[in-house]
Each structure stands twice: as structure tokens, then as C-alpha cells.
Amino acid sequence: MKRIAKIVGTDILRNRIVVVYTLILACLSWSVFALEDNSSKGLLTLLNIILLTVPLVSVIFSTIYIYNSQEFIELLLSQPVQRKTIWRSLFYGLSLSLSISFFIGAGLPILIFSPADIAWMMVLMGCAISIIFAALAMLSSIFTRDKARGIGIAIVLWLMFSLLFDGLLMFLSFQFAEYPIEKPMVAIVALNPIDLARILILLHLDVSAMMGQTGAIFKNFFGTHVGIATTFSILGLWVIVPYKISLKRFEQKDL
Amino acid sequence: MIEIENINKSFGKLKVLDNVNLSCKKGECIALIGPNACGKTTLIKSILGMVVPDSGVIKFNGHSIHKSFEYRASIGYMPQIGRYPDNMSIRGIVEMVKLIRNHKGDLDEELFEKFKLKELGNKFMRTLSGGTTQKVSATLAFLFNPEVLILDEPTAGLDPLASEILKEKVIREKEKGKLVLITSHLLSELDELITQIIFMQDGKVVFHKNTGELQVESGEEKISKAIAHILRQQQT
Numbered sequence: 237m238k239r240i241a242k243i244v245g246t247d248i249l250r251n252r253i254v255v256v257y258t259l260i261l262a263c264l265s266w267s268v269f270a271l272e273d274n275s276s277k278g279l280l281t282l283l284n285i286i287l288l289t290v291p292l293v294s295v296i297f298s299t300i301y302i303y304n305s306q307e308f309i310e311l312l313l314s315q316p317v318q319r320k321t322i323w324r325s326l327f328y329g330l331s332l333s334l335s336i337s338f339f340i341g342a343g344l345p346i347l348i349f350s351p352a353d354i355a356w357m358m359v360l361m362g363c364a365i366s367i368i369f370a371a372l373a374m375l376s377s378i379f380t381r382d383k384a385r386g387i388g389i390a391i392v393l394w395l396m397f398s399l400l401f402d403g404l405l406m407f408l409s410f411q412f413a414e415y416p417i418e419k420p421m422v423a424i425v426a427l428n429p430i431d432l433a434r435i436l437i438l439l440h441l442d443v444s445a446m447m448g449q450t451g452a453i454f455k456n457f458f459g460t461h462v463g464i465a466t467t468f469s470i471l472g473l474w475v476i477v478p479y480k481i482s483l484k485r486f487e488q489k490d491l
Numbered sequence: 492m493i494e495i496e497n498i499n500k501s502f503g504k505l506k507v508l509d510n511v512n513l514s515c516k517k518g519e520c521i522a523l524i525g526p527n528a529c530g531k532t533t534l535i536k537s538i539l540g541m542v543v544p545d546s547g548v549i550k551f552n553g554h555s556i557h558k559s560f561e562y563r564a565s566i567g568y569m570p571q572i573g574r575y576p577d578n579m580s581i582r583g584i585v586e587m588v589k590l591i592r593n594h595k596g597d598l599d600e601e602l603f604e605k606f607k608l609k610e611l612g613n614k615f616m617r618t619l620s621g622g623t624t625q626k627v628s629a630t631l632a633f634l635f636n637p638e639v640l641i642l643d644e645p646t647a648g649l650d651p652l653a654s655e656i657l658k659e660k661v662i663r664e665k666e667k668g669k670l671v672l673i674t675s676h677l678l679s680e681l682d683e684l685i686t687q688i689i690f691m692q693d694g695k696v697v698f699h700k701n702t703g704e705l706q707v708e709s710g711e712e713k714i715s716k717a718i719a720h721i722l723r724q725q726q727t
Contacts, residue, residue: 316564
């Protein structure tokens with residue numbers, strides 16, 4: 237298991253796309269902090285950039301990587317290796333290398349320029365988002381043999397979580413503005429890992445004061461230890477559930 | 492050694508394996524033959540666990556292979572079309588498989604040397620011709636001294652010299668008491684190798700006989716002719 241994960245991991249880290257991804261993240265982070273003298277403002281800018289690019293790169297790169305590993309998977313399957321081991325190694329390899337490149341590219345500058353607690357929160361969320369979208373990529377690539385369709389599903393997933401979901405949320409909040417929807421809103425937000433990460437970080441920044449009544453209710457929930465623990469468990473579920481479903485399908489798949 | 496009991500497999504509406512029952516013993520060299528799309532490769536892939544049958548049991552040395560993987564350590568498999576990661580060299584592939592297998596006993600590198608793969612070691616898999624890829628597949632199949640060899644169209648794409656090397660190797664391994672399972676369309680190629688024949692058609696096993704039996708029944712010397720004779724008989 238370790239051996240295969242290591243092979244996958246080193247293969248990905250040598251991949252040109254991952255190297256470029258790391259460099260771009262590094263450029264963005266260093267320049268954002270160089271432009272803004274207020275580290276809090278810099279973090280806010282960077283947060284928006286990261287929450288847009290990290291899921292996109294993670295989900296699409298992982299999907300393409302799994303499709304391109306088809307031959308590798310076939311080769312391993314004729315060897316005395318468990319199916320579970322192959323799939324798990326791919327997942328570990330992808331999540332680990334995507335997290336490492338996020339840490340090197342964005343994590344280091346964040347840790348250097350920002351106060352420790354919020355910086356670590358940001359790094360943690362970046363890694364969590366990378367892993368969640370790697371898991372979603374495994375799910376989208378197991379559902380269809382066709383590479384183009386698989387990548388299509390991956391892009392739709394990203395669009396949904398990055399843009400459409402927020403649009404839907406806005407629509408709901410305007411439609412039901414008359415009603416006390418703040419509490420259900422907290423529950424709905426759990427359906428989107430990107431929003432969860434965003435809220436958790438925003439509440440750790442001082443800007444949460446500007447978020448009005450919804451912000452206050454969010455703070456009541458997400459600001460507490462129970463809230464943070466719940467959020468982390470939900471993020472954990474966002475990794476485990478898609479991964480487990482894809483594993484189940486992979487164990488039954490004909491190659 | 493390998494027992495196959497009531498295996499069924501469908502891909503969508505197409506029934507690929509229809510209640511297949513087979514028993515393969517040590518020391519035999521079995522030819523699995525039949526027209527295109529009769530289920531040969533699916534049967535082989537089911538034995539390897541790459542295809543999961545809808546129903547039925549496959550036993551390896553008395554144990555069901557369902558959800559098991561250790562048994563594959565005793566199988567050397569040469570696929571019909573070997574597909575390998577593009578960005579790895581021949582040496583890289585061989586080293587990786589060695590690493591994954593973590594094989595303790597002796598390695599059989601005879602084919603690696605005879606096919607002169609050492610000189611090509613640094614070539615990437617995507618640059619190789621079909622024949623050279625087949626040579627890599629063959630080398631990997633024999634490398635770990637497996638008890639069972641499963642060769643899917645082994646000589647397709649190989650030049651006459653290489654296919655002769657491979658044939659001699661198969662004969663030597665058979666004499667060591669290994670089970671060899673070969674699929675091929677070229678019946679004439681198999682004459683000197685095989686001891687048993689399994690004939691499949693439309694996902695069913697039509698017959699499973701010793702070559703001697705077959706020759707007596709049909710009155711033909713050559714196996715290829717004997718099979719042709721029997722097929723003609725069946726059609727009429």
C-alpha cells in the first residue's frame with residue numbers, strides 16, 4: 237500500500253501541471269501580500285482567489301490523472317494487489333501531493349505574513365478543500381468510462397459549488413426575506429464545502445462584524461467550539477462519502 | 492488447480508459467458524480457442540479478477556478467488572494488448588512491478604535477456620512498437636516464476652524469431668509442471684505446445700478435450716485439422 241501510494245505521489249509531484257500550479261499559487265500569494273500593507277486585507281483577497289482556483293485545479297487535475305492512470309490500474313490489477321489498495325493509493329497520492337503543493341505555494345507565504353491562528357486555519361482549509369475535491373474527482377471519474385464526460389462532470393461540480401450554489405442561496409434569501417431563515421441557512425451552507433471553509437475563515441477575521449444579522453447568527457454557531465468541531469466533521473464527511481462511494485463502484489468495476 | 496463453476500457474465504444485454512464450467516490441472520498446456528468475441532478474454536479476465544462475474548464461483552487451489560488477491564502472486568499474465576503508463580521506461584516498469592510484487596524467490600530474467608530488452612531499457616513505453624510492448628508483457632508474465640501462466644494471444648505482433656523464443660520458453664515451463672493457458676487464433680502455432688483444447692463459442696464451452704482424444708476422434712494428425720474437422724461435423 238505504502239509502496240504504491242509512494243509511486244503515485246512522486247509521479248504526481250513530478251508532473252508539470254502540479255509544478256506550475258504551485259508556482260502560480262506562490263506568485264499570487266507573494267504578490268498579494270506585497271501589495272497590501274494590511275495583512276488582514278491581503279488574506280481576504282487571497283481567500284477569494286484560493287477558494288476559486290484550488291477546487292478547480294484539484295478536481296480537474298485529479299479527474300484527468302485518474303483517467304490517465306487507467307493503464308497503471310490495469311497493470312496493478314494483474315498483480316497480487318487488492319483493488320481497495322489501488323484506489324486508496326491513488327486517493328492518498330492525489331490528496332497528499334495536492335496538499336503539499338498548496339502548502340508550498342500558498343501556505344508558506346500565508347504563515348509568514350499573517351497572525352498564526354488565522355494563518356493555520358487558512359492552510360488547513362486549503363488542504364481540506366484540495367482533498368475534498370480530489371475525492372469528488374474520484375467519484376466523477378468512476379461513473380463514466382468516457383474521459384470527456386468525466387471531466388465535464390468535474391467541471392459541473394466545481395461550477396455548482398463555486399458559483400451556482402451561492403446564486404441559489406441568494407435567491408432563497410431574497411425570496412424568503414420575510415421569514416426567519418437564518419437558522420436553516422446554517423444547515424444549507426453545510427451542503428457546500430467551499431462556503432463552509434469561507435465562513436470559517438471569515439469569522440476568524442475581524443470583518444465578520446460587517447456581515448449583519450446573518451453574520452451574527454453564523455458567529456453564534458460557527459464561532460463556538462461545538463460549531464468548529466461540527467464544521468470539521470462535515471468537511472470530513474465531504475471527503476469520506478464521495479470517496480467511499482467511488483471505492484464501492486471501483487471494487488465492482490470490470491476492466 | 493483452477494476450477495470454474497457455473498460462471499455467468501453479461502455486459503448489458505450481451506451475454507458474454509454462459510454457464511461456463513471448466514477444470515484446469517497442473518502440468519497441462521491448454522489452448523483456449525474460438526471465434527472472435529466468444530468470451531475467451533472475458534473468461535481469462537474473470538480468472539484474474541479484473542472482470543467480476545455475475546454469478547458462479549472460480550476456485551484457485553481450492554479457494555474461491557472472490558475478494559481475494561494473494562492468489563495472483565502465482566499467476567503470470569500476458570495481456571492481448573499490453574497497456575502501460577506512457578511516461579515510464581521499460582526498466583521503470585519492470586522495477587516497479589518487482590517492487591509491487593516484493594517477490595522473495597529467484598527471478599526468471601531469461602526472456603528479458605533473450606528479447607534484448609536490456610539495451611532498450613531507457614525507452615519510454617509510448618515510443619515502443621506493438622511487438623516490443625508484447626515482449627515486455629511476456630517478460631513480466633514469466634519474471635516471477637509463477638505456477639500458472641495465462642497468455643492471451645501471446646504471439647500476435649511478435650516477429651518469427653521472438654515468437655519462437657516464446658514458444659520454447661512455454662514448452663520448458665510446461666515441462667516444469669506449470670499450468671499454461673493460451674488463447675490464440677493461429678491453430679497451427681499451437682501444435683507442438685498443447686495437451687488440451689477448450690473450444691468456446693457464444694460464451695459457452697463447446698468441448699474440453701485432450702489433444703490425443705481429439706486426434707483419434709477425427710482421424711487427423713494435425714490439431715488444427717482435427718479441430719476444423721470437428722467444427723464441420725458440428726455444423727452439419
